[in-house]
Amino acid sequence: MPKGHTLKAFDDDLDRLRALISEMGGLAEHAIRESMRCLQQRDVEGAAKIVENDKKLDALEIETERRAVQLIALRAPMAGDLRDVVAALKISGVVERIGDYAKNIAKRVPQLEDAGKIEALSLMPEMARIATEMVHDVLTAFVERDAEAAVRVMKRDDAVDDFYDSIFRTLLTHMMEDPQNIGQSAHLLFIAKNLERAGDHATNIAEMVYYAATGQHMTEAQTGKKP
């Protein structure tokens, strides 16, 4: 938005909504990063903390919804403002979901305490790094109303999907080698799936950001999705 509203309080309300989304994003990114650290270091206590902290995200989602509804009722936003508010409402739900994936990963940490050297495990931090960066960048794009940045985030999802495919294959081999590995491998597969879902959700947010910023839906060429 180039210039502020005649009514300054309107700008304050919109800024507060954006700040809430940023805060939620920060928590979700941190949760994923922490879940990876706990997984690598077999930190069961840290993992329990992630599960506990997820409640904050839930509370922020409710707060975002409350503020968005209030803003619609009291300010009657139009055009770009309206698209922004609706996007914030939707994005908060998605970010909360990303937080749930981190929680799900954390819950699996105790099951993997005595997991030995599994090759797939070494691929995960990099996969998680890309997924969290996507979440971070797409929310920055939302706050800055940057449609181009949203498109760039979209295109990085392929890398996450590639990681998932290769982890899947590695774990399959591992399971076939020794049925005793199946339990742990299944957990790791779910963890990889969670990261893959987080990346997918970041691309969904990218679409919402693009629409909010431009009023147009992303074209197929821009989504860069593999057919």
Place this chain on the structure above:
Amino acid sequence: MKEKMPLTPVPAPSASIAAEASEADLTKPEEATGTDSAPALAKPRPRRSKEPAIDPKKTPKMRAQEVDVFYGEKQALKNVSIDIHDDRVTAFIGPSGCGKSTFLRCLNRMNDTIPTARVTGLIELDGQDITDPGMDVVQLRARVGMVFQKPNPFPKSIYENVAYGPRIHGLADGKSKLDEIVEKSLKRAGLWDEVKDRLQESGTALSGGQQQRLCIARAIAVDPEVILMDEPCSALDPIATAKIEELIHELRGRYAIAIVTHNMQQAARVSQRTAFFHLGELVEYGKTSEIFTNPRERRTQDYITGRYG
């Protein structure tokens, strides 16, 4: 000046044209929000009763092309071109002094009443140039009725307020026919139930919202083809406003309606097309749903989101 102008000032024996438009298209148009921009028109609309279905190539009810208006030296309207269709409500929005009321008043030559006003360009009603000096202005204003910001009922009975137009235009032969027109008009204006037992009371004794609906009943009593409304709700409370808006919704499809409003929410609620004026220019004209969710022009966006000025 404009608030005091009665709708049908002088008698004229011109029942014929107005009568034709009456009952032909009672059914309502299909879409409420209007999926009828140029590309979307490819989809044919369902046929309606007697009238042929709206053809995308059909001449609009009113067409303005390259209209300029000058008040003395000052140019109030610059090169405005708008089509007004008879099955939808067209809203004109914009900040004060943007030319929206000036444009509305061109459509039934109300600017003729301002000595310094000069209008150039083409304004057509059903393909007929209304700026032609030979045009019968009284007859034009019977076909293109107007409702003003402030309710302006005649200081006569409720009945007479509505009966006046049809009588002077010779629309009714005999008392029973006139009674029928009065009842029908008051019903269409949503006022009948409130006034049917006191038709002989003065129109000025009604509440503001009732007076405005009386003015609308008076406007539709002469079976106009187009109704122009210049801020019809700005002097009314929210409930009376809602009633007028519901009425506009009911009347759509029977009459082409153009409304000037400062209340953007109202434009969004009642219209299918919205035109945004700024400094005498038509900045943007399009589907209301698009104007309010995704306007093309920066100036429109700034105005409707409250960033103007």
